[in-house]
Amino acid sequence: MIKAYLRLLVFLCSFSLFAQDYFPSNSGVKANNSNYMAFTNAKIHVSPTEVITSGTLLIKDGKVVSVGKSINIPKNTTKIDLSGKSIYPSFIDLHTTFGVAEPKRGGNGPQYAASRSGFYWNDHIMPEQDVMASFKYDAKSASEMHKLGFGVVNTHNPDGIARGTGALIALNNDADNSLRVVDGETTQNFSFKKSVKSRQSYPSSIMGSMALLRQMYDDSKWYAAGNVNTKDLSLEALNGNKNLLQIFEAGSRLDLMRADKVGDAQNIQYTIVGGGDEYERIDEVKSSNAAIILPINFQMAYDVENPFLASTLSLSDMRSWNQEPHNPRLLAENGVKFALTTYGLKSKKTFKNNLMKAIQSGLSKEKALEALTTTPANLLGKSDVLGTLKTGSYANFLITSGDIFDKKTKLYENWVQGMQHMISNMNVKDIDGNYEFKLAGNDYKLNITGSASKPKATLKSGDKSLGTKVSYSGDWINLTFTTTDSDKKEYIRVAANTSNGDKLSGKATMPNGNEFKFVANKSVDSDIDKKDKSNSKKSDNLPFMSPITYPNIAYGYTNKPKSENLLFKNATVWTNESEGVLENTDLLIKNGKIAKIGKDLSDRSAKVIDAKGKHITAGIIDEHSHIGAASINEGGHNSSAEVTIEDVLDDEDIDIYRNLAGGVTSIQILHGSANPIGGRSAVIKLKWGESADNYIYDNTPKFIKFALGENVKQSRSRTNSRFPQSRMGVEQVFMDYFSRAKAYDDAKKSGKPYRKDTEMEVLAEILNGERFISCHSYVQSEINMLMKVAERFNFNINTFTHILEGYKVADKMADHGVGGSTFSDWWAYKYEVNDAIPYNAAIMHNAGVVTAINSDDAEMSRRLNQEAAKSVKYGGINEEDAWKFVTLNPAKLLHLDDRVGSLKVGKDADVVLWTDHPLSIYSKAEKTIIEGVTYFDLEKDKQMRDAIKKEKSELINLMLQDKNKGLKTQPVKKKEKKLLNCDSMDSGY
Structure with a gap:
């Protein structure tokens, strides 16, 4: 009994002694340590701008108690000497899906109404989603983030247009959720992408997403004012979350500006997830005043060894590879606030390499550290507890072997809320580097990397690479490699001690059993050192960057x-x-x-x-075009009057330049023909190199696209389930919507409160003569029908476009006052075009109809002068009148003839x-x-x-250099430009 007591006493004493020392464990500290811990003699980066040399960091209960050069260390404090090492605040990732399962796709088939009751009328609006309801801590993913230096992540549900609230999670593998959840409601998240869980068809385009967001905000104000009797949990949540950080996932420069446009209309300043191409229009991005959450998903060089394949590679793709690493530097130089994120990386392991590439391309280390610490903390409103190591902050910090942005630096430990997560044992000697040795008359060069965790070795004798295996334990390295005689499969074995400075010393055992003394000396000027020296000079001499042009593709202007x-x-x-x-x-x-x-x-x-x-x-003026837009059809409803092509202009569409080469100066970009009532037009001048908004005419006339015929009744649709499905049904759509628009307009003019409905606003503009209809049309019966509908509601159709049976009703068109914009000689490409004739334009013109020739095609639009000439041949139109078909007449149809x-x-x-x-x-x-x-x-x-x-x-040549250095490359994939037309539908929305 006495012996057992003594053994217990010895055990307790030894446990007490161990508590005063530092014994790191692969599994980390398992209990919440309430004692003081002092990390001494370290270079401490308190913040990106405050550095203490040979300082002490004192922590207790997961918080920083004090930091400085001379601080009072309480008794019974665990002291850890970090001489020669550095401490940094742990990184913060502001935009992740950590702990959230990938949403599962819903059922098949179209869906037009919402599937939920008590929520918003559109399933893709889900601001009521609480990420914590589905959150499950992922220790494996957390460990992956630890290795990159992250201690805290903001997570969200990546599903839907309005996605609900995000939460701030400490990556503390040794705590429970009550401690890990720093804040359960931090952000309200949005995107342009629909929910995959719902099959609701609307919206089916990015312009539909923009219109839906605008309507959502208008409805939220109407709801907040108490004008709705029924409870809407979505709108309540949207209004309740409006004071949170509003994050919008855009993913490209153009979508960034589109998101900012939506936010500006509501006096909301989004923090926007960018796409890495902000450098293309840095002034435009800066003018948005948005803080950017910046992915650094840089491309690999293309494999361009095959000249034929290389010739198919576009200049814009090649530039993207070259220019993207400079994006963070250019944002910093232009004063754009940004935080870096791992979001969008196929492999998070590439984050550090990409970060180093950004620094090599001129991003200062101070700005890099800001983007990973103080900036995300500030955006989250958590600067008092995150992003620095000031008193009162969470004890979230990194222990490194040196400068954290140096390639040779090792990350040893990542402490989160005062709990240790080991990355690499810092008590193991670092033997990485290049070594040289002689053995049995042969000279060898040895390179060792990753020594503290999983060592790797490469060995050369002369120009010959030798098969090599290496292991490292304690102070001993074991090396096995093949002999220089390639005809014999024989091996040399080395056991060497690593404790003697920059020298490996031990013995080598030859294949015949003979033993030799082994000494390998570390090279003073290793290849790694040379790379670092060359990199250090790049602050003055940055890597080559292709010039940015406007637009930033081939044929852009410097x-x-x-x-x-x-x-x-x-x-x-x-x-x-x-x-x-x-x-x-x-x-x-x-x-x-x-x-x-x-x-x-x-x-x-x-x-x-x-x-x-x-x-x-x-x-030349093209009355009917689809170039210069990223989206053409919003087909989710049978009316999409609320959408506008102005939202989706693409200022980098090469067809704009090609049209200029064909003498075209103005175009009307029309919505497609997916539904009877389409979206609003964009009437633009082809100001190549300007931003998207600068293309649009000042005081632009207001137009909208309507459509008749096979497309809108879904003749070629696989589902064929949306109303209308017949030409009779198309007429009823117009009657129904104009009746509703008249009732809406009457209510608006009454002076009483009314719910703003953008769709009805636009249709009311038609009734009031403020907006003009350009209608996709073919068959005479439908042409007559729409004129009668318009006359019933006391307005005129402005233009029938296509109108290939216009010659049959030219007299009625002239009486109605509608113009005709047609093709010169296209026909028979679908059933309702069978009666087309090349004399159509001449017959309409001779009947007194204002007649134009349009393209509706990116190729034809480059030679509209030749299309006009066909009317001289077919119909005997004189040359001057034929020329007016592509100049003055389309200007008249667009109400621009006083200007162009x-x-x-x-x-x-x-x-x-x-x-x-x-x-x-x-x-x-x-x-x-x-x-x-x-x-x-x-x-x-x-x-x-x-x-x-x-x-x-x-x-x-630069890409070939990358490949010759052994860097990974990507294959060249020829990309065919998709030419948009009336039938084109968006993908991915």
Whole structure:
């Protein structure tokens, strides 16, 4: 009994002694340590801007008690000497899905109504979702994040347009959720992506998502004002969460600006998850005033060894690889606040390498640390407890071998809420590096990496690589490698001690059993050191970065072109006015307007251009186009009047430049024909290089797309389940919606409170003569039908587009006052086009209908001058009237003829200089000018082609260098540009 007591006493004493020392464990500290712990003699980065050398960090109960050079350390404190080591605040990831299961896709088949009651009318709006309801701590994922330096993550449910609240989680593997959950409601999250759990069809496009968000906010205000009798849990949650950090997952520069546009309309400043391409329009991003959550998912170089495959690679893809690593630096230099995230990485293991690449590309280490610590803490409103190691903060910190942003630095431990999570044992000697040794007359070079955890070794003798295996335990390294004689499979075994400084010493056993003394000395100037030295110089000499152009693709401008005063001499001028075609005439452009037309003009301020033998016309106008947009159809409902193409302009669509090369200066981008009542148009000038919003006409006329025929009744639909399914049903859609719009407009004009409905607002504008209809049409019976519907509600249809049976009802069209915008000779591509004839345009024109030729096609739009010429052949239209089919007449249909469409003093200088007769197949647009700015120049185009060839060669050489260094590459995949048309539907929404 006495012996047993003594043994227990010895055990308790030994336990007490152990408590005063530091014995790290692979499993970490298992209990909440309420004693003081002092980490001494460390280089402590209290914050990105405050560093203490040889300092002490004192913690207790998971919090920082004090930090400094000379602090009072209480008795019975566990002291840990960190001489030669560094301490940093643990990182914070502001946007993750940590602990949240991937949402499961719902059932098949279309769904038009919401599947829930008591919630918002659209299933994809779910602000009531609480991430904690489905949260399950994932220790494995947490350990992966520990290795990257993260101590806290904000998580959310990645499903839906309004996604609900996020939560802030401490990655503490040794605690329960009551301690891990720093804050259960931190953010309200949004995106443009629909929920995968619901099959509700609306929205089916990004512009539909934008419209839905706007309507959601309008409804939330109406609900908050007490105007709704029934309870809506979604709107209650949306209003209740409005004071949280509002995070919007965009994923690209264009979607970032679209999200900001939605937020600005509601006086909401979103924090936006970017896409890494913000550098393309850094001023535009800065003007949003949004803080960016920035993924660093940099691309790998392409494998361009095959010249044929390399030739299919676009310059924009090559630039993205080269330019993306510079994005964080450019954001920092321009004062854009950003936090870095692991979100979007296929493998989180690439995070550190990408971070190092960003630093090599000029991102300062201070800004990098801010983006991982103080900035996310500030955005979350948690600066008092996270992001720094100031008194009162959580004891979330990293212990490293040195500068955390140095490639050679090892992360030893990640402490979260005062609990240790070991990454690598810092009491094990670090033997990484390059070594040289001689053995049995041969010279060897040995490289060791990852020594403290899983060592790896490569060994060379001369140029020959030898098969090598290595293990490391205690102070001993065991190395086995093949002999230099490749004909024999024999091995040399080495056992060496690592405790003697930068030297490995022991013995080597040869294949025949002979033993030799083994000594390997670490190289003073190793390859790793050389890389670090070269990297240290890059602050002054950054890696090559391709120039950013506007837009940032092939044929973009290094500097945006500016308006000039131009004087064209001795041209053939097609005025489209009563003066007709003027020979040997001058045209003066000043301040973006047509200033003078006549002979022998002069102006000292103008650049003179000899146009002898050439023709000058007004710019071509395409009344029906689908280029320059990222989305065409919102087909989730049979009416989508609430959406607008203006929301989805794509300022990098190469077809804009190609249209300029064809003399096109203005287009109407129409919604598609998925439903009877489509979305609103964007009427734009092709100002290549400008931002999307700067394309849109000032004081733009208001248009909307309607559609008739096979598309809207879903003749070729697989599901064929949405109303309408017949041409009779299409008529009833119009009758129903206009009746509702009239009732809505009456209620609005009554002065009484009303629920704002954007869809009804737009339709009421039609009834009030404030918005014009351009209608997709083919068959005469439906054309007649829609004119009668319009007359019943006392308005006129503005334009029938396509209208390939217009020749049958041209007299009725003229009586109604509707214009016709048609194809010159397209037909028989579907059943309802069988009666089309090439004389259609001429017959409508001769009947008094304002007639235009449109493209509806990215290829045809580049040669509308030739399409107009066909009307001379088919129908005997004179040349001047035929030219008006693609200039003045579409301007009239778009209510822009007071500004463009003809050459008249005072009109916008939207002008084309042609090398030959504009209706000739041999003629080229030599210069295309919009408001005095030359956006296309044939000679400059040749120069750009040479520059593109040179830049691609430079980038290919850099990619080859990456591959030769042994870096991973990605295969070249040829991308076909999708040409959008009336039928095009979005994917991914």
